[in-house]
Amino acid sequence: MSQDEGDSLGGRLGRYARVGSSVGGLAVKLAGQRYLGWSIDRDKHAGELKAALGGLKGPLMKAAQLIATIPDALPPEYARELAQLQANAPAMGWSFVRRRMGSELGPDWTSRFGRFDKEASFAASLGQVHRATLPDGTPVAAKLQYPDMASALEADLNQLKLVFAVGQRFDPAIRTDEIHAEITTRLREELDYRREAKHVALYRHMLRDEAGVHVPDVVASHSTDRLLTMTWLEGEPLLNWKTRSQEERDRLAINMFRAWYVPFYFYGVIHGDPHLGNYTVRADGSVNLMDFGCVRIFPPRFVRGSIELYRALMADDQDRAVAAYEDWGFSGLSREMIAVLNRWAAFLYGPLMDDRPRRLTEGMADGHGREMAQNVFGELRRMGGVRPPREFVFMDRAAIGLGAVFIHLRASINWHRLFETLIDGFDVESLARRQETALREAGL
Secondary structure: OOHHHHOOHHHHHHHHHHHHHHHHHHHHHHHHHHHHOOOOOHHHHHHHHHHHHHOOOOHHHHHHHHHHOOOOOOOHHHHHHHOOOOOOOOOOOHHHHHHHHHHHHOOOHHHHOOEEOOOOOEEOOOEEEEEEEOOOOOEEEEEEEOOOHHHHHHHHHHHHHHHHHHHHHOOOOEOOHHHHHHHHHHHHHHOOHHHHHHHHHHHHHHOOOOOOEEOOOEOHHHOOOOEEEEEOOOOEOHHHHHHOOHHHHHHHHHHHHHHHHHHHHHHOEEEOOOOHHHEEEOOOOOEEEOOOOOEEEOOHHHHHHHHHHHHHHHHOOHHHHHHHHHHHOOOOOOHHHHHHHHHHHHHHHHHHHOOOOEOOOOOOOOOHHHHHHHHHHHHHHHOOOEOOOOOHHHHHHHHHHHHHHHHHHOOOEOHHHHHHHHHOOOOHHHHHHHHHHHHHHHOO
């Protein structure tokens, strides 16, 4: 079987059977451990689950990576393994590319480019990117979606329910129905390259005054529902900067911070996937953003809740914290639950509350965050659990992904002052007006 056929919908079904067997078996064994006292090697089975999922290109792999970042949605052994799944799947071959490009731009598609690289520059979970030039020599990136992705997505979403079954059998503190709904909506959006083109326009508008962040132009004449062509942005991987001077690493970290949080605190929009493959770094430490499939637009009140909770923690104001959680969409929280959630929030907001230059993990033992999460969510489980608002999935994803970047860079920054400059003079009505204008201009 060719590689192209192996990733068709039919080719996926045999591998789904293996995934289903692996995940279903794990769920049964976890239940047996809980109710019958069976002993299982969870590390071993977590490795088997990763191996089963790792054979699949596409939405299921991306969803598994997302789930791994949500505290207590899965047992820690499984979360640790799934977080290591890589989206760099093998690229489709030239015969596939030639056929797919012909179906998108017509049989004479090669005449519309000056040059088109046969080898993909990057292969991800939903499509692959080829470097090319337009006839006038302009360098571009052509992002081509894999075949049958719409059908494969719906099949993958059914498999996703099996993955969640592992977490449910583990009796988690987090109820996963809203998480599944959010991942479903966002992954369906990611297959719509017309929508992604509008996301690019939105980001060009929101970051137009940010000298440290660069957004490509969409080449509309060379873009379709399943092909997105954008100007090529030259840069190098972020990990190449780990050995730079402290000043250079700090400057890059600040540019990354602003690339993600200027859109959120000024427009209520966040890029939900700070994957290392979604941006590169220029020689001056400025950042190129290159993938806009996973973008989340929030109601203005959610942004207000984020700021109000920070203010509540700074002032130790319980009533203000309650109002913030309600802005976020929590309901029916007891005072006891709020106290536990405040402990978790104080941990997450800690670097923002400390008015001095510091590293994110300063003063923390290795694994402190994981232990804190397990403690907090264990207490929530004892109280009957909590259903997080669906907006949290990609907000958490962005925060965890960016935090990992800052830790990689060993950035030492006054996070408090950086954050205060973003939220100074915040007004929810002004944000709502800015958001409405930006979405209208982008055609969203």
